[in-house]
Amino acid sequence: MMSGYLVGVIALVAVVWLAQGVWRIGAVSYGKPIGDRSGTALLLVDLQSVFWDRGPYAAASKSAAKAVILREIDAARAQGVPIVALRQEWSIPSTKAIARMTMNGQAVAGTAGTELAEPFAGLADHILVKRVQDAFETGELDVLFQELGVGSLRIVGLDLNYCVQKTALAARNRGYGVTVVREGILSAASTKGAELRMAANGAVLE
Template identity: 60%
Template sequence: MIWSVVAFVVLALAVWFADGIRKIGAVSSGEPIGDRSGTALLLIDLQSVFWDANIFTDAAKSEVKTQVLAEVEAAKSNQIPIIAIRQEWSIPSTKAVARTLMKGQAIEGTSGTEIAGPFKGLADHVLVKRVQDAFETKELDTLLAQLEVGTLHLVGLDTKYCVAKTALAARQRGYNVEIVKQAVLSADPKGAQQTLEMLTKQQVTLR
């Protein structure tokens, strides 16, 4: 009897953990946005915990920093709102996945979730996302509707994951999406290129 209980508990935990993995990579759905004329620049996951870790080469970071700052300057010059998206794992199952598979990085309440030094104070708005898709909480939907935004320019990291999932969620809603290739980073450059090719098939523009 006791072994049956143990087996049930282990199975339940495995299912719960697997659901956390599913939630992390899921792409949310939302209402079609219709015609909107505005544009916004999204800075994705440019946080100390990622930027200051030994994940990306100094050369890659230097190139991306230069391009991100250029995009920010252009946005400000054209009165385009700048929205920074910060990752904080806060759902119990996704926190468990982050602790187990992601070195505990970016769990809510831990150090490093703040915007990294080179990009601090640049955004007009800062939102927190709980999974890779920045639209999951619906807060981004609400803000973009208030700003009458129909086109999104994406920069930040990681190209394969949070950038890609946010782009796909945006396209699902009808946004025009542009990824600035020199302003995104990935720990897996080869995989990132494959991801960008996949996104072009979903009518995401690369610049």
């Protein structure tokens, strides 16, 4: 009887632990309002080998998005706009477990493919690692943008339904102006819901 009770308790704890991990993956953070800042940054989201080379994106979609992303990078360089690349690495124990169970272990910290994909390697001025879909979760992006005087973001990358959306919403929660460059974004599924949610929170889809 006691052993069965212990098994039940352990199973319940495991379910709660995993549920917390699922919540953390998709949560959108809030932060201190940024105030009046005039600078702009170009944000490259999850353009990593494991997603770009092995993700569920059609070759034609990738080719079109790549051209737009590289054009955005060239424009940022010409205007002196900082380019910030974000790399996903699942490193929180519960999120690592979920990634291994439901994402084929892709982008778990320490695994192959978390580096920027070849078309975008060496093009960013700053590279930060994010632990969940919301790139602001660790606080490092807040610090960097404060140092750079950034108040507006242009976002390209993948995936619109997940990391692009959650990062855009977190940015809006802090008062950043957000422009999502739609043709420089990849998505594996319909994005209607994500687009409506971002627009309702003040993000511009260009």
